[in-house]
Amino acid sequence: MVKKGPIFSFFALLIVLGVIIGFAVNPIIHKVNLGLDLKGGFEVLYQVEPLKAGQKIDKDAMSNAVAAINKRINVLGVSEPNISIENGHRIRVQLPGVKNEKRARQLLSTTAKLEFRDYKDRLMLDGSDLKPGKAKVAFDQMNKPMVTLQLKDPKKFANVTKKIASYAPAGNNQLVIWMDYKKGDSYQKEVGKKNHKFISNPGVDQELNTSDVQISGSFTMQEATTLKDLLNSGSLPVRMVEKYSTSVGAQFGQDSMHETIYAGAIAVAVIMLFMLAFYRLGGLIANLTLVIYMVIVMAVFVGLQAVLTLPGIAAMILGIGMAVDANIITLERIKDELRGGKSVLSAFKAGNQRALPTVVDANLTTIIAAAVLFVLGVSAIKGFAVMLLISNVVTFLTSVYGARLLLGLLIHSRILNDHPWLFGVKRSDIRGTK
Amino acid sequence: MELNEKMNYKHYNKFYDRFDFMKHRNVFFVISSVLIILGIVSLFVFKLNLGIDFSSGTRVDVQSTEAISIEKVDKAFRAMNYDPERPVVSGTHKNIATVRINEELNQHQIATIKSKIKAQFGVEPNVSTVSPQVGRDLAKNGLYALILASIFIIIYVWIRFEFLQGLTAVLALIHDAFFIVTVFSLFHIEVDILFISAVLTIIGYSINDTIVTFDRVRENIKLSRKRLSSIEEFGAIVNLSIRETLTRSLNTVLTVLIPVVLLLIFGSESIRTFTIALLVGLICGVYSSICIACPLWAVMKVRYLGKRKKKRTVQTQA
Numbered sequence: 001m002v003k004k005g006p007i008f009s010f011f012a013l014l015i016v017l018g019v020i021i022g023f024a025v026n027p028i029i030h031k032v033n034l035g036l037d038l039k040g041g042f043e044v045l046y047q048v049e050p051l052k053a054g055q056k057i058d059k060d061a062m063s064n065a066v067a068a069i070n071k072r073i074n075v076l077g078v079s080e081p082n083i084s085i086e087n088g089h090r091i092r093v094q095l096p097g098v099k100n101e102k103r104a105r106q107l108l109s110t111t112a113k114l115e116f117r118d119y120k121d122r123l124m125l126d127g128s129d130l131k132p133g134k135a136k137v138a139f140d141q142m143n144k145p146m147v148t149l150q151l152k153d154p155k156k157f158a159n160v161t162k163k164i165a166s167y168a169p170a171g172n173n174q175l176v177i178w179m180d181y182k183k184g185d186s187y188q189k190e191v192g193k194k195n196h197k198f199i200s201n202p203g204v205d206q207e208l209n210t211s212d213v214q215i216s217g218s219f220t221m222q223e224a225t226t227l228k229d230l231l232n233s234g235s236l237p238v239r240m241v242e243k244y245s246t247s248v249g250a251q252f253g254q255d256s257m258h259e260t261i262y263a264g265a266i267a268v269a270v271i272m273l274f275m276l277a278f279y280r281l282g283g284l285i286a287n288l289t290l291v292i293y294m295v296i297v298m299a300v301f302v303g304l305q306a307v308l309t310l311p312g313i314a315a316m317i318l319g320i321g322m323a324v325d326a327n328i329i330t331l332e333r334i335k336d337e338l339r340g341g342k343s344v345l346s347a348f349k350a351g352n353q354r355a356l357p358t359v360v361d362a363n364l365t366t367i368i369a370a371a372v373l374f375v376l377g378v379s380a381i382k383g384f385a386v387m388l389l390i391s392n393v394v395t396f397l398t399s400v401y402g403a404r405l406l407l408g409l410l411i412h413s414r415i416l417n418d419h420p421w422l423f424g425v426k427r428s429d430i431r432g433t434k
Numbered sequence: 435m436e437l438n439e440k441m442n443y444k445h446y447n448k449f450y451d452r453f454d455f456m457k458h459r460n461v462f463f464v465i466s467s468v469l470i471i472l473g474i475v476s477l478f479v480f481k482l483n484l485g486i487d488f489s490s491g492t493r494v495d496v497q498s499t500e501a502i503s504i505e506k507v508d509k510a511f512r513a514m515n516y517d518p519e520r521p522v523v524s525g526t527h528k529n530i531a532t533v534r535i536n537e538e539l540n541q542h543q544i545a546t547i548k549s550k551i552k553a554q555f556g557v558e559p560n561v562s563t564v565s566p567q568v569g570r571d572l573a574k575n576g577l578y579a580l581i582l583a584s585i586f587i588i589i590y591v592w593i594r595f596e597f598l599q600g601l602t603a604v605l606a607l608i609h610d611a612f613f614i615v616t617v618f619s620l621f622h623i624e625v626d627i628l629f630i631s632a633v634l635t636i637i638g639y640s641i642n643d644t645i646v647t648f649d650r651v652r653e654n655i656k657l658s659r660k661r662l663s664s665i666e667e668f669g670a671i672v673n674l675s676i677r678e679t680l681t682r683s684l685n686t687v688l689t690v691l692i693p694v695v696l697l698l699i700f701g702s703e704s705i706r707t708f709t710i711a712l713l714v715g716l717i718c719g720v721y722s723s724i725c726i727a728c729p730l731w732a733v734m735k736v737r738y739l740g741k742r743k744k745k746r747t748v749q750t751q752a
Contacts, residue, residue, distance in 0.1 A: 037704065040558075045568060087571065102545040109541065242541065243565045247548070249558030252497055256702030263700035267693035274692070278685065310705050311628055314697060318635065318712070321690030322642075328689065329646065332682040358649045361594055362642040365587055369638035372583040373631060376575055384631045388638075 006413040010406065014288070021295050028295070031302045033080055035309035035383060036096035038257040040250030041078075043094045044108065045086070046240040051111065057089050057238065064237045069093060071233035072107050082307065090243065096307075101247055103226060109240050111180050112230040116160065119172040119187055124160045127235050129153065131211075135231035137224045138214070145224035146216035149231065154211040162207040174201040177215055179227075199227075256310055264317045268294075271324055279331045281422040285407045286327035286399070293323050293398040300390050311384035319391025322366065326399035329362070330355040331423065338420045341431045348411045352404055359400055367392045455676050456669035459729035466609060466726055473616030480619050485626035485707075488573050490566035492535040494547060495703075498555040500529060507531045510554055514547065524703050538563050576630035580611065583634060587641055595648055598734050603644045606727040610640045613718045614711050628708040636715030639690070643683055643723035650675035651728065663739055668732040676724055687720045 036043055048057055048065055055061070062085050069091065073081045082094040098104050116125040134150040151157050160175070167173045176187045177199045190196040200217040219227070272290070275283035297316060301308065334351030342350065367389060374385035416422055420430065486493045496507055504521045511518040511533060519534040539547070544561050551559045584604050591600035611633050618625055654671050655662065662668055694716060698709045 101548070102541075105541045105545070242563075244563065244568045245541075245544070246560070246562035247544070248560045249497065249552075251557045252495065252560050255497075256704050259700055259702045260697065260705070263696040264693065266700065267696040270692050270696070271689050274689065310702060311631060311708065314701075314705055314708060315635075317693040317697065318690065321686075321693055322639075324689045325642070325686040328682055328685050332679075332685075336678070354653075358646055361645045361649060365590060365641040365645060366638035368586045368590060369583045369634050369641075372579050372586065373634050376579040376582070377631070381627065381631045388635070 002415050003413045006409040007415065010409040010413075013406070013409070017292060021292070024295060024299065028298050028302050032298070033302075033305065033307045034096065034253075034257070035307045035312070036094055036253070037248050037310045038253045038308065039096045040248050040253040041094070041096035041098050042101050042104070042247035043092065043245065044105070044242055045244035046091045046093070046109070047243045048089050048091060049239045049241055051237065051239050055238070061238055062089070062091070065240070066091060068234060068236050069108060072229070075229040075233060076104050076107065078104075080307070091240070097250075103222065107226060107229060109242060110230055110236075111239060112233075112235040113180050114231060114235070115178045115181050117176045117178055117181065117187065118164060119167065119174050119176065121176075121181075121185070121187055124164070124175065125151075125156065127231075129156060130231065132234065133232050135228045137221075137228050140214075140216050144216065145219045145221050146214050147219070147224055147227050147231070149213045149215065151211045151213060154209055157211065157213070158207050158209040161204050164204040165206050168205060173204050175204050176201045179230075257313070260310060260313045260317075264313065264320075267317055268320060271320065275324065275327070278424055279327075279335075280424045281410070281416070282327070282331040282334065282407065282424070285403050285410075286324060286331070288406060289327070289398040289402040290320065290323060292402060293394055294320070296394050296398065297387075297390055300394065301387065304386070304390075306386045307383055309383040311381065312387045315384045315387035316391065319388065319395070322363070322391060323395045323399045325362070326359045326395050327403055329358050330400070330403065335423055335425050338423060338425045339429050339431060344416050344418075344420065344423075345411055345414075348407065356400065359396075363392050363395060453677075455673050455725065456665075456729055456732065459725075459733070462725040462729065466722070469613060469616065470609070473612055473619065476616055476619040480622060482615070482619050483622045483624050484569075485624045486534065486562060486564045486569070487627040488569040488625065490538060490564050490569055492537065492539045492544075492561065492563040494533045494535070494551070495560040496531045496533065496551055496555055497525075497557040497559065498529045498531075499557065501527060502529050502531045502555070504531065507533060510551065511535070514550060516547075524706070530703055538565055572627060572630075576627075576633075579630070579634060580637070583637055584608070587637070591641075591645070591648075595645075595652060598738065599648050599651075599731055602727045602731040602734065603641055603648065605730065606644055606722040607637050607640050609722050609726060610636055610715055610718045614715045617714045618707075618711070623710060624707055626707055628705060629711055632708045632711035632715065635712060636719055639716065640719030640722065643687070643720055644727045646682065647675055647679050647723055647728055648731070650679045651731075654678075663736070663743075665732065665736045668736055669729075672728045672732045676728055680724070683720055683724065687716055691716055 048062060050057060066083055066085065069083055070081075073083070073093075073095065076095070076098060078095045078098050080096055082092075082096075084092050086092055093108060095104055112127075114127045114130070115123060117123055129151055131150040131152055136148045138146055138148050140146050164173050164175050174187075178185070178197070179199055181198075185197055187198065187201070190198055191201065200215055202216075215227070217223075268290070272283075272287045275286050277283070279286065294316075297319065301312075306312075330351060333355040334347050337347035337350045338344070340347075370385050370388040370392065373381055374389060377385055410416055420427065494511075496502065496510075502523055504523060507521045508518055516535050519536060521531050521533045523531050539561075544563065548559060548561060584607065587607070588600040588604050591603050614633055614636065617623070618629070651671060654675050658671065662671065691713070694709055694712045697705065698713060701709060
């Protein structure tokens with residue numbers, strides 16, 4: 001006799017799952033964080049080096065550097081920046097979707113040490129004399145952009161300008177404004193050049209008792225804005241040297257994402273057809289759990305706020321193959337038992353029971369490899385490992401327990417009794433039949 | 435089913451049901467040894483084509499709105515005073531060219547290249563630059579991960595199965611990983627950072643196949659209910675276990691090969707080396723699990739039991 005209860009539960013379960021998935025898919029897809037290889041953007045690995053002799057690069061120095069970089073990135077308005085410390089003395093900065101790469105790079109790596117020196121390169125004032133966060137872009141009488149600053153102590157400025165003004169008879173009354181002055185730089189050498197290293201060299205004729213300073217070089221609007229942003233976010237406490245950089249054009253990223261997703265979609269379709277052809281009803285159930293699997297994997301991935309990269313998509317597609325593997329192991333076992341002459345119900349029970357340890361061992365070894373990758377890997381590899389780990393864990397949920405639940409309901413209804421062909425077993429293959 | 439029943443059971447009608455995997459074991463061992471020697475020679479002669487991830491320099495991916503010619507790309511870079519090395523055209527529409535420059539460019543140079551290439555080809559190019567130290571660290575890190583993963587896997591299999599199976603499983607796995615390296619060396623395919631993740635994926639995957647077969651061996655030994663000692667007895671068990679799990683092994687590798695092949699055909703250029711490594715590793719993985727790991731284990735097991743027996747006899751005589 002066919003029992004109607006389990007069949008009803010089976011379809012009720014399918015409808016509930018269908019509705020949940022239907023509502024969940026859109027919000028999940030829109031919340032996926034795309035990595036810069038899919039979105040375009042750039043990534044730089046900086047080596048952190050001491051700014052002054054004797055400066056130690058310890059944990060504090062590193063976190064100060066990261067804080068300073070963070071401030072500068074905020075200026076850029078990048079939505080999903082990712083800054084991480086690697087190997088103790090390297091900083092990886094990822095800026096997906098950044099529009100003006102040139103400006104971003106400049107903003108990031110300039111130490112931004114502003115200094116006022118005299119004609120003989122003697123230090124007069126530096127960044128620590130400025131009121132923090134008070135730099136502004138303004139326009140001079142010629143309507144050209146300039147940057148205005150505020151000093152902490154007008155008296156100090158008065159002293160400095162008095163001294164500079166005293167060089168006037170020899171024509172050396174310039175206050176030279178430097179950005180990132182390096183040892184060996186010399187005003188005398190630079191002043192004759194067209195592209196001089198210093199920002200500007202205004203002449204000072206008298207003592208200025210004020211806290212307002214204007215820097216007017218021959219700025220473009222963008223240069224003035226960059227200078228202002230640099231001054232407001234403060235100078236970097238360390239020197240950063242670019243060791244690795246990669247930048248992906250937005251078009252490139254988009255194309256590779258579309259290509260990879262296209263390949264993945266065809267792959268899923270082919271796998272589903274294969275499972276249907278080979279395992280019939282068992283294959284159908286496997287396909288249903290595969291859909292649920294993909295939704296859960298994406299949901300967990302989004303929930304962890306992981307960043308989807310190209311290797312991540314590849315791991316997901318690979319994970320699909322591995323999830324199906326769990327189904328195959330179980331279904332092959334069930335077929336074995338059916339061929340051995342067992343009834344559908346006891347073949348289902350024995351098959352599931354015997355397949356479980358195999359699936360566990362097979363998946364755990366992969367989890368070990370993925371975990372090692374996660375701990376040791378950097379950036380793109382880490383994304384790959386996260387996806388692989390999630391895939392393997394979710395496989396247990398859907399391909400083992402999900403499939404067992406769904407198929408179990410159908411089998412307990414007895415509707416499948418005497419229909420071993422529904423699992424792809426030929427009657428002639430069953431032991432004891434001719 | 436009892437073991438004897440299973441062994442005499444005639445309804446298995448797949449093409450491999452009569453194939454004697456144990457009898458041909460020496461053929462497989464020779465094939466694999468030859469491949470390993472070939473790999474070692476190739477590593478010395480051709481070396482590995484290391485991408486900039488592992489060496490140093492700059493890599494530029496130029497994309498165009500139309501098909502691209504090597505000459506045009508070459509000219510564009512020479513006009514900027516760079517010496518481009520081996521531009522390679524790829525992409526389904528032949529509209530992507532990859533250029534390597536053997537110097538690390540600074541941010542100013544990169545910005546110039548980007549704007550000039552964009553003006554000339556219509557799409558903003560990808561530019562990556564690496565200094566040698568970072569590349570070395572990456573390679574070291576990858577090798578470290580490989581060794582660590584192998585150790586953990588041996589320990590796991592040791593606990594769940596037995597030490598000899600753990601050892602042969604890892605030997606099969608190193609065989610697969612090395613075969614990927616061999617193919618990349620022989621055909622001069624560029625090795626980049628994703629290559630390491632591909633090799634590690636294969637390690638997780640190849641072990642998968644081996645475990646499933648060993649799992650069946652373990653089960654059939656239990657069913658046999660007697661102490662096995664000769665190579666014939668172990669051989670019979672190994673043959674039966676391989677045949678029983680072969681449909682599963684082939685179907686599984688097929689379901690993973692499907693996405694990999696499709697990624698290779700339709701997927702993005704940037705993961706090409708990754709998918710090639712996976713493809714090679716998957717095929718080699720299924721071969722090594724079936725034809726190497728199981729027979730090798732049987733041979734080692736018999737030798738180990740023989741040695742132990744000898745020891746015991748010596749002890750009793752004394």
